[in-house]
Amino acid sequence: INLEESAWVDGASIWKGVWKEVAPLMIPGICTVSIFTFSMSWGNFFVPYILIQTPDTFPASVTIYQFFGTYGMVEYGKLAVFSVIYTMPAVVLYLFSQRFMSQGFSLG
Template identity: 60%
Template sequence: MDNVPIELEEAAWVDGASTLASIQKIIAPIMFPGICVVFIFTFSGSWGNFFIPYILLQTLNKLPASVTLYQFFGQHGMIIYGQLAAYSAVYAIPSIFLYILSQSYMSKGFNMAGAAKG
């Protein structure tokens, strides 16, 4: 939020915008790509969390998808590559979907980034 030029906010106030309107129309669109990046990193870190659930959780019905994916490597003494590939593809769908959804919003904040001279 510190990187958003104060001149843009002041220009909105000169044009008659209230504080809430300047946040909604000026500040939020510029900050949205950064918020998306933080959300994607947080989601990816949580979705791919492996070590803590692997150590702490003992019941099979509470294991997250990352630990279940790991169990395909040693189940029944052999690796079934077809099931492993299918489960890996299904496991990657939420991250891919999140990227596709946020991709269009990521570039909107860059349109106003050069509005103020440095």
């Protein structure tokens, strides 16, 4: 509240005070929470595996499981390629927001 009040004393409107003072402090925390939320929902396996019945609508995490065939037959080439492709969105998201992540961890 002190930052907002000091911006108002300096002549900023309510919205400009929020935009210039409060929003930059919220960005690291919002970025950190969004990355963790995306990672947890992206890697979710159990709930889609149980609830979704048609193989055409399986998410990528369940599709990886299908490369493990019956009787110990595993398609290692397809499994490796699909695993690398599957991890790319999470890695790219982390690389683009790495500086916000470190700031979000240090606040608190």
